[in-house]
Amino acid sequence: MRFNSETSSDGVREQLFALDEIPGALWTPVGVTGTRPLILMGHGGGQHKKAPGVAVRARRFVAECGFAVVAVDVPGHGDRPKDEEYDRIATENRARVEAGEEPAPLIADFQALVARRTVPEWRAVLDAVQRLEHVGAGPVGYWGVSLGCGLGVPFVAAEPRVRAAVLGLGGVLASAEAAARITVPVEFLLQWDDERVPRAQGLALFDLLASTEKTLHANPGKHAEIPSFELDSTLRFFARHLG
């Protein structure tokens, strides 16, 4: 694990790092040592480890809860090299959707393919980050919607360190088998008028989660229009389960 840069603002320290070929960002409270809860955040499709939706949430988790937050670029995203196989599939998928195919099954297949790489990568990231003296081996949470849900469901199912997860904007096609193995508390965000994930598929994914405690939060609006008050709810959810 190599640290490449470090900045601080508003009590939040941001370190950029690389773990092998994986570029990442780590946010922690300024000037602390010792074990604390750690949130791994998965970014959306076409985004990256420091996309605004990731960074804004990460800074609030740190500033308001004292957590550590880590995010890494998904293969083919951010500072990672282009992936020829992914590019080819994405191009094909766009053509198939323009020709009238339903996007949801195509997205699902693509996410399942990428998850086979990201699950072991993210487990290695947890290993490395939890060895740092300002993070430590505390309870872990996962936050990810859209692509971050498609990749997050198999990750949360596979990784026993994860004690609570916020997921959403994802459908059942990508991850039915893994969803049925998730037993930790989940807050699941669904956009009622999602133009990318059919409502019934989002509801079916929530239904499949084996968690005793799971709450669906559904709001009007399109895929990218999660209302800002849901971030307040997310903070309380993680504080309740990890704090």
Next chain:
Amino acid sequence: MRFNSETSSDGVREQLFALDEIPGALWTPVGVTGTRPLILMGHGGGQHKKAPGVAVRARRFVAECGFAVVAVDVPGHGDRPKDEEYDRIATENRARVEAGEEPAPLIADFQALVARRTVPEWRAVLDAVQRLEHVGAGPVGYWGVSLGCGLGVPFVAAEPRVRAAVLGLGGVLASAEAAARITVPVEFLLQWDDERVPRAQGLALFDLLASTEKTLHANPGKHAEIPSFELDSTLRFFARHLG
């Protein structure tokens, strides 16, 4: 409006009253005067104005938010006389359900019948309570699930003083027309394994609400098993919209 008794505990003043033939309970902070937000709470079927689910929530709204809360007995409930027509319908409905009929349409018809009485009654209660110097004419919220949703949807649709509502455990059959006239923010509670309200009917009622801001909170469990953390969310919802 006649006040019959008054007690105080833990900073909460409880006054029992009657408005014409309607028995009610009013909870306010001890020792205050002046205008404050007012929550009207509708109780569930077979319950009454001081049922535990009502009183526990009322005391938290008062103690934690400084609100006033009022609840009254629905006709045929609590301290009100038996209503022969309602009793006859309830007895008939039980027999029809035992004979294999779906309960949801029967419950819906019954709630629509009762709502024709409770909507004007509750509006009169607001008029009277808002004239008290320790309540005043502040913003109004409504909380009611199950029967309190069946009666609450037409009330919230009819009463412009209501600025935000928590509803739930209700289906679309009782109140589709009124639901489509609701435009205030709504937090809607749905139990995923509700044995009394089919899931699709609860989702359809949420769908019909015309509110720009509405959030569905769905949790696993049966009709009466709303998890306790939803009360925390309800408090924050009302504080955000009425506080």
